[in-house]
Amino acid sequence: MAIEAVIFDWGGTLTRWHDVDFHAESLALAEAVRRMPSPDDDHHAHAERLHRAGDVVWGRSRDHQQSATIADLFVEAGLDHDPDLLQAYYDFWEPHTLTDPEAGPMFEELRAAGLKVGVLSNTVWPREWHVGFFERDGVYDLIDGDVYSSEIPWTKPSPHAFAAAMEAVGVSDPAACVYVGDRLFDDVWGAHNAGLRAIHIPLSNIPPAQVGHTEGDPDATVDSLARIPAAVRALDGR
Template sequence: MVVALRAVIFDLGGTLIDWPDWDEDIQRRWALSYEYLVATAPSLTWPSCDAYVQAMREAEKEYWLQVAKNQTSHTPTSFLRDGFRRLHRDVNDQELLVALDGYARAVNGWAMIFPDAVETLLALRKRGYKLGLLSNTWWAAEWHNADLAPHGLDALLDVVVYTSDLPYTKPHASAFLTVTQRLDVPPEACVMVGDRMVDDIEGAQKVGMRAIWKETTYPWPRPAHITPDAVIHNLAELPAILRSWKSS
């Protein structure tokens, strides 16, 4: 017997919002982070901007490599400490907070919401679904929340979970079970919507959830053995799919 769906859980980046020209613009934004750091603590000896950007990008790449291999997560503080270790630079807590603030300022306002995100979430809430968010990230929760709030997305989500606050990332089962527990809905009554086959689709299905793949042009892995329960090109297609499942 198929359990009736009671909750829809969304991935964030590539699903509800996006960051335009990520690979190109992330270099510039790390440079902005550096400029803020140096301006705020000018009496200290800092490495060059190029060295700082390279170290932080290497730390970022290593973070995502460990996510892919082990599903291990990190806080923003531990992530930046790794970047400074690569520069052979010890930083105290205050310096670390300044560096984090600089990065937060650099990425503020960068995100672009998909045009059908709000109307889709409103339609689902009208139909009585609980709505959740589960995002793989090292960013602080308040940084992402700052992306959600201007568009009213924060008010439409019942539960928001960022893996920077968890020990593991998607596709680890504990990440999915954390959000279902906070929604107070069993996994089999939830559906995951995301743009990554491994992290979102396979991870959700392994804990008993249904999963809908939002097709993307990004080059994320697409293993042949993973079959989503449905495929959408735009979020606006989602309500009709859930309606068809309910009537079948």
């Protein structure tokens, strides 16, 4: 089966891996809590509840492939929030969202070879944030289809998530698709379990709690996005 599409993970794959202070993240997220004139209205306490809620939500993603949204974090924490107050949380993450400079030329090379380019990301963020990041960095017009777990019921490594990404790029046979990601569980094992081939780009420091129950064996391993087209050609026998 000839390769027709290459689908990419986002964080740690199309963006460079960054170690993040998750306590600071929770404090930024807590800025969106609707404040009440009460002794219990403690910003740091809200942040702690949101941090614990994040562990629960991402645990469901890892163990049950259950997707979630930012709103679900607040529900899990038992806190009411105002979506219009998420700017501090967005600003916290924005410096970590920059597209790898190698991504644009790599996308262009794949498309010049007649291949579709897709994105499938596990995320609680809304689609418009991700699209905005790609548009900011001038690469969204090079993406044929993109799916974010916040808009579907599943996360990777569920085969349903990969099927949604294949549908987005217009390819029906998983054997005609290659998935590229930095995680041996979500990305490599998940892609193989769904019938896709997989390329591993091991440039991320995956936290132990996110590793998952199985590590896949990739069809190829590369050390930069610039090497993806050659790896795809090799898998395709070109």
